[in-house]
Amino acid sequence: MKHWLFKSEPDAFSIDDLADRPGATEPWDGIRNYQARNLMRDDMRLGDSAFFYHSSCAVPGIVGIVSVTREAYPDHTARDPDSRYHDPKATEEEPRWMMVDVTLVRRFAGVIPLTVLKATSALEGMPLLKRGNRLSIQPVSAVHWRAVLRLADALKGDASV
Structure with a gap:
């Protein structure tokens, strides 16, 4: 199983929007970057987990x-x-763009802010934290995955779905 990070602007589609969908499931559509598309198409598999990241907002x-x-x-x-x-x-024969369906697993009790992520030494080298990396879908290493989960566990009153 691989780990990922999916970015979305909460004004466009938030974790609460996902929670409100039937079965808390939704297609992750609208990806128009070839590198992100290739990650979904070539590397993402059923059962992979991903962090849901709110971007371009007051507290990303x-x-x-x-x-x-x-x-x-x-x-x-x-x-x-x-x-x-x-x-x-894009045509039916050559669709150009792909999407995957995602289902909400867990909402954190609050946001793990980008400022906290940047200040966490265990996350050094995480693609999200690299200068100029704006890719909306990114791989997350197992080491970084566990480090973020530790930060999430430190939030009080975790709201599990």
Whole structure:
């Protein structure tokens, strides 16, 4: 099993939005970066775990855990002319863009802020913390995964789903 980090702007789609979906499951659509697409398509597998990260907000940080519950398949929003993710070059034969389904596993009691992540020596080298890394889907090493879980466990009153 591999570990990942998925970024989303909470104004667009938050962990609470995911929790409100039937079965707390939703397609992770709209990825329009080839490197992120390749990670989903080539490396992500059923049962992989990912941190859910809120970005571009007052307190960016990790807010919970999701599980990959459907492996990569064509992102239908690429072929929808009414979608903000429409890509006129995407076809049914060559979809270009992929998505996976994710299911909420655990909401943390609060945000593990980016400032805390940056100050945690056990997270040195984590892609999220590297300058200029804006990729919306990133791998997370087992060492970094465990370090973030320790930070999450330190939050009081963890709200498990």
